[in-house]
Amino acid sequence: MSEPNEPKPWWKHGQVWLLISGPAAVVVAGVVTMWLAVSSPDPVIAEDYYRQGLEINQQLARERAHLPAQQGRNHAATPAAERK
Structure with missing residues (x-):
């Protein structure tokens, strides 16, 4: 008989990282935009x-x-x- 598949941890599923990467990219872009706005204001x-x-x-x-x-x-x- 075949052995039952053991469930993998959540971080080993590629779809989870694809789902997380979108909001993470937006957060990084927001931080970069804020840094640019604060470091060089318009005169x-x-x-x-x-x-x-x-x-x-x-x-x-x-x-x-x-x-x-x-x-x-x-x-x-x-x-x-x-x-x-």
Whole structure:
């Protein structure tokens, strides 16, 4: 007669490691992402960036308000190198 199969421990089954590897990879990726975010934060370019952006938008609106439609369209479509 044949001997009954003895059950193997859980760590000897390949499917268990396949199942564990997904969440483990996500945890490792999260730790690496956190380390990158903490070790090299983005610098603040200007303290008053919002006010500067509003001023630029107002200036552009004033400039474009006086242009005829055809000229404004052509100005927007022309690359910056050719404008100078």
